[in-house]
Amino acid sequence: MMSTLWAILVLLVIGAIAGFIARAVVPGKDSMSIGATIVLGVVGSLIGGFLGYLLFNSGGKGFGDGYLQTSGIIGSIIGAIIALLIYRAVSGRKGVRR
Incomplete structure (x- = not known):
């Protein structure tokens, strides 16, 4: 039970x-709440994690092999940048067009 709570807490902190x-890396203004930033x-x-698995074929490494690694944090940041760029492309500017 405690390890599950710990994993969720680590996921939220790394997500934040x-x-x-x-x-901070992607230029432009984003009006996101803290919760949206964590998501x-x-x-x-x-x-x-998915891209890392596709590129490096991790061979079935799981939580027992250590899920809090430098490569995972860097992958999370790269994935968040990709997700932010996709979010901006999909959402666009919604407003009055002239």
Whole structure:
């Protein structure tokens, strides 16, 4: 039970860090709440993990092999940047067009 709570807490903290770094690296203004930034980072973590698996074929490494690694954090940040760029492309500017 405690390890599950710990994993969720680590996921949220890493998500927040990755989301804030992605928003700082990608130029432009984003009006996101802290919760949306954390969600951005968590989605980025999933994207980064998936891309890392595709590129490097991790061979079935799981939580037992250590899920809090430098490569995972960097992958989370890269994934969050990708997710932010996709979000901007999809959302666009919604307003009055002239």
